[in-house]
Amino acid sequence: MHYNSGVSKSITWAIVYTFIVMASLVAEAPRLADMSIEELMEISVTSVAKKETSLIESAAAITVITAEDIHQIGAQSIPEALRIVPGINVARINSSNWAISARGFQDQFADKLLVLMDGRTVYTPFFAGVFWAYQDVALEDLDRIEVIRGPGATLWGANAMNGVINIISKSAKDTQGSILTTSMSTLEDYQATGRYGGHINDHLFYRVYIKHRENGSLEIAQGNAPDDWRKAQTGFRLDWHPTGDKAFTFQGDIYIAEQGGQLSEPNIATPPFNNTLTTLDYNSYGGNLLGRFKYQISATDSLTLQSYYNREYLDLNQFEQTIDTFDIDTTYRLQVSESNAVVTGIGYRLISDQFANSPLLELDPTQRTSHLFSMFLQDEMTFFQDKWKLSLGSKFEHNEHTGFEIQPSAQAIWQVTAKQALWGSISRAVHTPARVERDSRLNRSASDTPLSPSLVSIVGSSNVDSETLTAYQVGYRNRFNTHLSLELSAFYNHYYDLQTTRQGAPFVENQNGITRLLIPQYRENTDAGHVMGVEASLNWSSSNNLHWACTYSWLEMKVGSPGTNDASPQHQLNLRNHWQVTDQFAVDNVCYYVDQISNAASGLNVPAYIRWDLGVTWKATDSLQLSLWAQNLLDDQHPEYTSTLSANEYEIPRSITLSTRWKF
């Protein structure tokens, strides 16, 4: 009894006190408004507010692609927009696939990158990579894409190893009215999007959209391999702000897609035992539903609660996957004192999958449910009149396979002057084994050897452990004046326990009445090495209507596994220029240089290429805008990548795209 009353007493006091404090916070603002300007000018600012978007304050290499940027580079999809970010490697594999990675390890199945759409993780738990074709939004509703190079694991957890891509859509409040956009190109790419945004009252806003795209086939050097694809997607978003400090968001999307492609599959059932290149159509659908509540407790404190459900289904010839993800997490930011803020959060994720095996890919077990628990805590301290800021924190994660994973980081930034800042960070991040790495057998190639058929297979194992990274970064920012700004970053990434394959002793196996020699290649964590690089970006406005941007990245990979080192371009350069000729006319020039790469699996070299895109935008009326883009002007066609799964390389040809935007 005694304890009982003690407990309730402290709770009661805490609650009462909280209310008093909150009430005084709320009361303050109106009181100030009753003062005259003369009186207001006498009030001292007790705490200078932080601008959230102020990049100069973050101790990380961040690039923000705005909706305006996307328009000014003529990008028709999210992967194409990522080309302008230094340190991000983008290569189009074919019409519907891209190999995208941050700071090296470029591969179709690149697995060290975290991609989020409005807070929802979109890399597939199957191989921890991203099916870029399915990650689409109505581009008009896209607010920005934030790209963080380097680990973001302390906040986001496993897989946020080499970078985090945050795709953020606008609030429904900011997408009111109707928009109809279309685009068509000489590549036989067609897109149409319709969006309607309305409101029920001053606090409740919504939008619905529908989008359809059809992309034509790209060409390959030999033969014919249709890789055209089409996708229909629809979705909604609801934003409710019952009061100025509370915001609810509900959103959801569903899509259905059909893609053409090529697959090199082994014949393992009947002779001849060989690999055949199959041309196939594959089908997929997916959907998600997300709810978020954000409570801005005060100007500095906030609480966010978010939950979502996601389903992805893919039917690749005989191989089928259905993955359901349920996630719930919460984040709380508390300004403890003027110079100290704590950000903390907990999360839980449930992944349930179901596979149907094919001759190429077998999973055992075919069904698995896994639970992921996580928690993070970060402390942000400022010193010397906010000139120094230090953040210390860690993510603590538990998965059933590798157990506890701790991913700490330390970041410091020194605001040298009002215009320039120096930052540095050390962080640890992990890539936890994906489903394919643990439980799969990938039958790479079958052949008829004189004595018996043989099969080379990459075999996953429950012994596969997490890959680990220790990353060291430094950076420098300078906003010389209103016309010129510079951003530099350099990193040294040391990787431990990288996955590689080791050829094991061949053995005879008997499966479905066929005896064959299996040459196993076991997945194991025996590789290590380092990657280093430098990224630079420069923005310059030579006059009010002429803007220039230049980014450059240099990368050097020294990891043990053969082929990986040369699969990412060493040099990348992007130069763009936006010229607002009149209020109605704008001209954009975008140039890309991407260094050569070679693919270990196919043994093919992809030569360096220069791509030049030229676009003209005409704002015909207040509601109608037309853009005409000529892309890849300098050559007829060039490859950007060779796929690990098909022998042929697709080439990206010169193209012309006309797009319209009608707002009404």
Add this chain to the structure above:
Amino acid sequence: MSNSHTSAPLNCLHKPLSVLGLALWILLPTNLNATAKEYQIKAAFIYNFTKFVKWPEPDFTTSNAPIVIGYITNNPFGPELENTLRGRTLHSRPFVCRHIENAYEAKQVHVLFISLDNPHYNQALLQQLGSAPVLTIAEDEGFVKSGGMIEFFLEKGKVRFNLNMPAAKRAGLSINARLQALARKPN
């Protein structure tokens, strides 16, 4: 004795709860000092500015059409502004706050507050606004120089502002001389 059941779990809860209570006691007072008064003060300034500005007549459709205040920022300015203006009117016109995303929307407001720390964006926006009757306010150094109307700055921890009269005149806004007197001349 029916309590013996419940007191055991409460017993183990006592410690963490009193720690929590203590933590709230300790944390909250400091928290009070840390509130970002800067934006509360600036919101109050903006409310006051509207009293000194006359917009061209056709800008209001009816005599009680609202005064629309737009803000382009991702910092917590929005809630502060809405708190400050809630329930207030000016010459029987209510206030409406709106988060603005682009130049098209920016042209539809009476007052526009920009806090993005991106001078390129500010310039591009000002240019697209042209001579639309929008009172533009920002807190970036050089905003007034590049054609903005009001620029907040801090001086010895107090909020001050610059005023660009020619820019206001070009946009068809007339600004009361009293406000001019309070402003620091653009240098």
